[in-house]
Amino acid sequence: MSGSMRGRGVRSPITILCLLFLLALAIVAVVAPILLPDVAGQRSGDLLHVKEGPSGSHWLGTDTQGRDVLDRLLVGTRFTLIGVVEGVAAGLLFGVPIGLAAGYLRGRLDRAVGWVAELAMSIPAIVIVVQVLSIFRGSLLAAMVVYGALTAPGLMRVIRSVVLQVREELYVSAAVVAGLSVPYILFRHVLPRIRGVLVVQTALLAAGALLVQTGLAFLGLLVSPPAPSWGEMVADGLGIIVLQPWLIWPPGIAIVLTVLAFGFLADSFSDRAEVVRVRRRGTGAVKARPAPERTPQDSLLSVTDLRVTISGAAGPKRILDGVSFSIAAGEAVGLVGESGCGKSITAAAIIRLLPPGGVLESGEVELEGRRLSSLAEQDLRRLRGREIGFVAQEPMIALNPAMRIGDLIGEVVRVHHGGSKAEVRRRVLDLLSSVRLPNPAEVARRYPHELSGGMAQRVGIARALAGEPKLLIADEPTTALDVTVQAEILRLLRDLRDSRGMALLLVTHDWGVVADVCDRAVVMYAGQVVEDATVASVFAAPKHPYSKRLLESDPHRVVKGAILPTIPGSVPAPGQWPGGCRFAPRCAYAEDRCGEAAVPLEYAAADHLTRCLRRPELEELNVL
């Protein structure tokens, strides 16, 4: 829904009228008992004028005890609204935190919440409330807290289902990758995003609480006479409906109007409750295997034999199949391959943020000798952002639209480095200048939608640098940007790598990016690494037919006017990988034996790994 439509929904005359009505009620609830102090304790009024209809002296008539109906209606508003507030507060207090946690953390908590909700929703709330009132006689607070608690499971379910969507948004993943804690992410990034849903649910809860509370007062279970409440007034009027039908109308209309106001509000805000869902793409990627002269001790990151499966409707599918590579400190590595080869999932596996259903079956990821795959989530969170930074492909959706740029970067600075407000701000401005954003103070005040794509990506990079990571993973960081901006962002990444000595893992399908920024290239095909070598070696003499064909199809290398060569066929989907060499069905040099058995990754030269059975012959034939 567009912003203007949303605005229309929320600012419509009916919504404004409802808000004004509820505001007036709140004022009456506060002011009436002060201005009419005797009404609450008034047992009888003018006994010569009982059960009268509206007149000049009693605008809404008198009740069975000759008391002024208008006065009692006004003073009774406080009792009625207090009940509503108590019921709503109890519902939100029980429902929101648990719904948030269940939707975000899922797993056992989510299942347990589902069962409890199922159970609680099968119990008629009013019966329990009446039981509770038999213990806590006349206690509005007890009645409303129990009512709120019993309606909370419904609220939990709604919140949970919305949070399930929000947690898939890229800016939430970006917050996780930045190393922010779960409560912080829930409070700062998820909660504001679901506020529309919360307003709707609060209004519905309020309407329910009002009806239940007036019902209980009507039954005489809540108010001790002579204190007035709307429900008690309805009961009073109903007792003499044959003699004086008018008496039931004033409190009845007040209840109906208030319930309607809550209902209309819920309706108009329901437009806002829509959560724009942005499916999380996988994250960046990683690569190869230590070459002879780089021992594992030299490696900043080493990935060994990663096997990942993702379970979907058609069952589990292997996505990565024995992916191994390493990155030395300060090294820039490009992870290359056609779409669907497993680059993003490799990056996601490194930072342990696989998509739903994803499981790391086996393999190891080590950062400076620490095994990430066996780190506790809490330790991993400390490491994300501080030691491994992540830059997403689509900068705009990786930034929480409801937060200012300064706050988005500041929260990462604070969590990793602490410091006073002024220190954090100084650091934020330093980071914004380090990514060459002009006028950092002004940019810090802006919201993401006030930035261009290139500026947003610079902000994304500044945020990823806030923890001063040793490794920056960037998943196709320039794909969503136009060509000139792409070049600037690549230059920035290269310069940052040089100036900070930070290692870089760049997921890309663009050889130009690899040539521009990277020292080494890891080529992936159908869930495997097929070649791992220095960029110079791969460009000069690729040792795998797939890399060779991929390079030949690079638009940057094609002479102007010539036809761009393409590789026939497409990357086989997970679950449809052929036996033996997976590229064989598309390879011009494949022989029968290529399809017979799995092909190992072997050294073709020092620091040059490849997975081709025919490599020696093809070299002799000058094909490779």
Ligand SMILES: Nc1ncnc2c1ncn2[C@@H]1O[C@H](COP(=O)(O)OP(=O)(O)OP(=O)(O)O)[C@@H](O)[C@H]1O
């Ligand atoms: N959430 C998911 N559920 C099921 N399969 C998935 C999921 N994410 C990715 N895949 C599959 O895993 C394989 C590898 O995906 P991945 O995103 O890593 O490829 P990629 O090489 O990064 O491609 P691209 O450049 O298009 O992102 C693809 O076949 C993809 O369909």
